[in-house]
Amino acid sequence: MLPSGYHASRAAFRAKAMQAGGRLRTFEHGAAGLHTDTAWFGKDAAASVLVIASGTHGVEGYAGAACQLHFIDSIAAWRPFMSDRLAFLLVHAVNPWGYLHDRRVTVEGVDLNRNFVDFPLAGRPPSAYGAFHDRLMRRYRPLPMGWWNEVRLLAGALTPARRRRLQQAVSAGQYDHPHGLFYGGQAPTESRRVWEAIMQAFLQQRRQAFLLDLHTGLGRRGAGELISYLPPDDPGFRRLSGWYGGQLRSMAAGDSVSAAVEGTLTQAFDRALAGESYAVGLEFGTRPALAVLNALRADHWFHHVAGEPARHRERVKRRMRDAFSGKDADWMERVMARFDEVVRMTVEGMTEPGPD
Structure with a gap:
């Protein structure tokens, strides 16, 4: 069952983790007054750690937190x-502000999964997103008012x-339009620092660390695609592909439901750690x-253009929740079964005997 919201999710995570013997630690988001909670299961000195992150x-934290619970x-x-x-290290609500407000962005209005780049970005060429911003956002109006703009966009x-060109240009991330989609920001966000x-x-002192970052919104309903930013010929990709029986998909190769993205949590994870x-x-x-x-x-239009009129706020929030989570039992069962399968394959891969 999905949590009803950030606060209920956080309370359930903390209560269940303590009852199960997990060791809790809280990281405060100063600007937002919210928290990211972690739960550690296992010995302090474990050489390898499997990190499972939500939100x-x-x-997208509704489904991610449900998997963690x-x-x-x-x-x-x-x-x-x-x-x-x-x-095992569970990280609940990496972006708690977005979870609380049913938004995908951080308190700064930034897509966190595009924010892990080296700032400042002086001299960076304009993004391909700019060619679509007018139709996606500036001319956007809720139907039926904006029907002609939607026809032009679909055409x-x-x-x-x-469609693939549009997806790549729109969702790859951009740093030119603060009120646009998938905006990566101009500086590290609070959630990134946390x-x-x-x-x-x-x-930092582990021999091996693995991140499983939980997301929703792309692909076939209820299906869980494993996605890597690495190209298929990378030794790391080949090793992981073996763990997952060839199910891993590469953003870089264009065979994933996700476009190639830079500045992601997964890229930053690999680059920040000294060990494997x-x-x-x-x-x-x-x-x-669509x-x-x-x-x-x-969501973007009502927050940046329409000025958040009260009569629309709850409708937009419901629309976001419906877009990024499923409510029915069949969807939940498929998500949980896939999550269990992926965790099992990951654990087996991490604990298999290494080369002599």
């Missing part, structure tokens, strides 16, 4: 793996090749891609 994209409820099944070799994506503090606190590290996203499909995109457009 990188705020509103399910993991805690099933902790007995994972205790045999906890030894000097392996521990530019009638073929698979054009995430980096968590990595520093728990992972791996990171993948697990993306659960919710609704058709419905998800239009929920994001409505």
